[in-house]
Amino acid sequence: MRAFVVHELAHPSKIPLTKDWPVPTLKKDQIMVDVYSAGYNFFDILQAQGKHQSKPPLPFVLGSEFAGRVSHGFPIPEGCPLKPGDRVFGAALGSFAEKVAVPVKSVMKLPDSLTFDQGAGLFVTWPTSFEALVHRAQLQPGEWVLVTAAAGGVGLAAVQLAKGLGAKVIAAAGSQDKLDIVKRYGGADYLVDYTKKGWQQDVLKITNRKGVDVIFDPVGMIADCLKCIAWKGRALVVGFAAGSIEKIPMNLVLLKNISLVGIHWGAYQVHEPGHMPTVYNAFLDLLTSGRVTPPAVYKDIYSLDNLADGLHALETRKTWGKAVVKVKEEDSRVEKAKL
Numbered sequence: 001m002r003a004f005v006v007h008e009l010a011h012p013s014k015i016p017l018t019k020d021w022p023v024p025t026l027k028k029d030q031i032m033v034d035v036y037s038a039g040y041n042f043f044d045i046l047q048a049q050g051k052h053q054s055k056p057p058l059p060f061v062l063g064s065e066f067a068g069r070v071s072h073g074f075p076i077p078e079g080c081p082l083k084p085g086d087r088v089f090g091a092a093l094g095s096f097a098e099k100v101a102v103p104v105k106s107v108m109k110l111p112d113s114l115t116f117d118q119g120a121g122l123f124v125t126w127p128t129s130f131e132a133l134v135h136r137a138q139l140q141p142g143e144w145v146l147v148t149a150a151a152g153g154v155g156l157a158a159v160q161l162a163k164g165l166g167a168k169v170i171a172a173a174g175s176q177d178k179l180d181i182v183k184r185y186g187g188a189d190y191l192v193d194y195t196k197k198g199w200q201q202d203v204l205k206i207t208n209r210k211g212v213d214v215i216f217d218p219v220g221m222i223a224d225c226l227k228c229i230a231w232k233g234r235a236l237v238v239g240f241a242a243g244s245i246e247k248i249p250m251n252l253v254l255l256k257n258i259s260l261v262g263i264h265w266g267a268y269q270v271h272e273p274g275h276m277p278t279v280y281n282a283f284l285d286l287l288t289s290g291r292v293t294p295p296a297v298y299k300d301i302y303s304l305d306n307l308a309d310g311l312h313a314l315e316t317r318k319t320w321g322k323a324v325v326k327v328k329e330e331d332s333r334v335e336k337a338k339l
């Protein structure tokens with residue numbers, strides 16, 4: 001099969017596509033999936049170079065999030081409710097390939113209303129934003145939320161979810177084009193360009209000097225954002241897209257009685273796996289009921305042949321929403337004939 005294989009650690013732009021890689025061997029409690037779309041994540045770029053905390057042994061197939069169909073002709077573990085042909089989404093290392101072997105606990109049915117491209121960001125990106133806002137920050141309807149990198153993968157999902165949950169959303173991003181995207185797909189109430197000096201004053205003005213109740217920050221700019229947080233506000237530490245791990249002067253935390261709240265979605269697999277289905281069911285319910293707008297997919301869709309171009313676009317801040325690689329086109333006639 002065709003797969004984006006890391007034979008030696010390198011920047012993805014230096015890695016050619018492997019055209020004759022063996023189909024993975026299923027281990028206990030794994031299911032085989034035909035990948036239709038795979039989601040890009042910033043850590044793919046780091047992992048290919050050995051700069052991420054998760055370092056799989058070489059050689060390995062890159063990619064971690066996918067949507068596709070359960071493969072025909074492979075065994076399905078006992079007790080697994082899925083059958084060949086089912087539309088699914090999930091997460092597994094090796095998603096940048098035609099087939100991926102996935103632990104059954106890491107794959108779920110994809111709602112009929114969502115495309116494979118939309119499903120490719122549902123297993124990691126969306127639950128991160130949901131868990132952060134709902135269970136970690138305890139966001140309440142009517143509260144003010146500031147989302148940084150609001151046009152990015154987790155950022156745009158956070159804007160969409162916060163709006164669906166009845167919050168008032170201020171979206172911050174680095175260009176007018178990206179702010180337009182957030183308005184179009186996320187329905188943010190207010191837009192702020194955070195590359196402009198003193199942007200926090202705009203946030204204070206918008207909130208009538210109160211400041212925001214919740215900060216959702218995937219960039220690593222919480223110290224900047226604390227200039228416009230409300231008394232007893234909660235600041236969510238989501239990521240460090242700007243490239244370095246932020247250090248915060250603790251007097252800022254003390255002065256307004258604020259809470260710094262961490263979120264690491266992947267760690268729930270280890271510490272609280274029983275909580276994960278609650279999160280998936282809750283945000284899928286929001287999506288399928290129409291209370292939250294469907295996931296936004298970046299306009300340029302990549303393929304296995306130009307996969308590294310998509311990672312380059314991600315690395316250079318060009319993408320918005322969820323950027324995906326289309327691995328296989330859906331042919332409804334063929335798929336129906338098989339079922």
Ligand SMILES: NC(=O)c1ccc[n+]([C@@H]2O[C@H](COP(=O)([O-])OP(=O)(O)OC[C@H]3O[C@@H](n4cnc5c(N)ncnc54)[C@H](OP(=O)(O)O)[C@@H]3O)[C@@H](O)[C@H]2O)c1
Nearest residue numbers: 128149152153154173174218238239240241242263264265
């Ligand atoms: N905590 C968790 O469980 C979890 C889960 C998923 C992702 N994350 C983390 O969240 C962060 C964002 O992930 P994502 O998938 O949303 O990424 P993304 O789609 O690439 O968005 C990142 C955005 O960050 C902004 N940014 C600001 N400074 C940047 C810089 N120096 N370089 C690159 N981007 C910069 C850019 O928006 P502007 O151009 O508008 O500034 C960029 O579009 C990453 O650090 C990721 O590892 C954490």
